[in-house]
Amino acid sequence: MIPSSLIYEKANALRAKGYRDLPSLAHEEGIRVNYREDFENLLGMYTCILDIRFIYLNSRLEGPLETMVFAHEIGHDQLHQDQVQGTLLLENSLFDTTSRTEYEANAFAAHLLLDDREV
Helix, strand or coil, X not given: CCCHHHHHHHHHHHHHCCCCCHHHHHHHCCEEEEXXXXXXXXXXXXXXXXXXXXXXXXXXXXXXXXXXHHHXXXXXXXXXXXXXXXXXXXXXXXXXXXXXXXXXXXXXXXXXXXXXXXX
């Protein structure tokens, strides 16, 4: 289990770099982002193949849900990259608190998206 303080630190380190939006953040961090029209119930997924990092997002997502899924997948990249070499982390539900990796990616996304002063 990743300590909550480390999740907080990793998210804040990315925020401190001053990226203006999540696509820019992903690009600058070397994550390839693809929007998929063939995802029906799948919100998004993350994988790393031969050290190439990929985020796939459902092309029908928009607004706050797209932002949440995108930040969640960036969380997988930052926290679980070593665990997914050649495998996929699929997102059907962002709110699955029974999975340790999903819970951690959700916590990361919250820290990335929400300013401490606003909370």
